Amino acid sequence: MSDDRIVVLDDAPTIDGLIFRYFRDEQDFAALVAVIEACQEYDQVDPLSSEAGLPTVEELSQSFSEADNIDLDTDMLLVELNGQVIGFQWVRWWEQADGTWVYYHRGRVVPDWREHGIGAATLKWAEKRIRERVAGHGSAGKAVYRANTTSHEAAYNQLLLESGYVPVHSFVEMGFDPDVPLPEKKMPEGFALKPAGVEDYRAIWEANEEAFEEEWGHRRATDEDYIVFLGNIVGNPGFDPSLWQVAWRDEAIAGVALCEITPRGVGEISELSVRQQWRNHGLGRALLISALHALRLRGVEPIRIFTDVDNARRLYESVGFRALTDYIRYQKPVQ
Structure with a gap:
């Protein structure tokens, strides 16, 4: 050497x-x-x-x-x-x-x-x-x-x-309990699910970024990040846009649940977000349930999701997710 x-x-x-x-x-x-x-x-x-x-x-x-x-x-x-x-x-x-x-x-x-x-x-x-x-x-x-x-x-x-x-x-990785019956799939009044077309990818990404812009550690999104998104999500062998749950309010995207099947056969809800102006309508829960139905319909098992928000964790637990692993982020100033 x-x-x-x-x-x-x-x-x-x-x-x-x-x-x-x-x-x-x-x-x-x-x-x-x-x-x-x-x-x-x-x-x-x-x-x-x-x-x-x-x-x-x-x-x-x-x-x-x-x-x-x-x-x-x-x-x-x-x-x-x-x-x-x-x-x-x-x-x-x-x-x-x-x-x-x-x-x-x-x-x-x-x-x-x-x-x-x-x-x-x-x-x-x-x-x-x-x-x-x-x-x-x-x-x-x-x-x-x-x-x-x-x-x-x-x-x-x-x-x-x-x-x-x-x-x-800290954030937690959660797994869906396959023995839990799925709640009924239903969108709140005024919102509608529509299939994701190629022409919608940029708007979907922007809506998701906007929803998380005030979250801890959020990184300022750039055009390069969108390219990475396309590479990581759209370029993934398990990518299937029919698994994406995109909720619209008239002509605007209100929330998304982006699902994929990982190389190990895991159904992962990689993104679940609702834009600020359409929160507190039950849309997040509806998108989560819709995503679970879509993955179950494909026969995918297990199903995973991540969260670092207590409210989101309670939501996920309410439909049948259970905590698997906690991840801790440590920090100290560079002197």
Whole structure:
């Protein structure tokens, strides 16, 4: 291996055969997947989750190729022990609608090599790399470190807390109970469901973005984000616009429930939103029930949804969803 890919960490533990290096090439994605698989039982990684499940090598490669604001040559660190990858850490960044610059990092270490100081060392590397990015971006004073974890990752949660991070937000992944009978499908008076045509995609995306513009951590949408939306949703092999539930009020989109079938056969309600002026009419519940009917009609099982709003969680529970995994977002200011 070229010495210019090896990284010397001041806080690295002294372990024979342990090295840290930058991302090398596409073959490293297989090593990253192997690390995640090694963590599956210990961290209760849900293989069906689209948020933090078990990606294939192809899926992981695609997700990084589509990710903006990350340079794999310098923003991805791998941990090797005697030639085998046993951990990783990577960083990326974005600017929120409120002007906050978020510098996100994520790492894992296989269970057999935890409690040896490896995770702490890679965390410090991530923070150092982020400070370099902050200096280059001129975002000092409005930059934060951010890390996400699940409620099942006790050691990682503890490491973040000991490193000065505080939980600032959480959301939950929920699964629909197949034994619960579906309520009747019915739209509130004055609203109508219409099929989504290609000519409606931009308006559907804009309506959904508008509905979430005041939510925590919302990122200012751009034309590039619409292109990503098309790639992630419309370009998904499980994309089927007949599963989309789009509620109209006269000539305007009032709310949407965007459903898809993931590569693992999971029916996912990836977006459920109602625009501000048409809330408190029961439209969100009606769209949710309509989405469940559409997925059930296809024989799709299981069905998943995510939420970070207590009111939404109570709504989902009322029709038969149950909590599966809590995701915690940690943060601290970049000094």
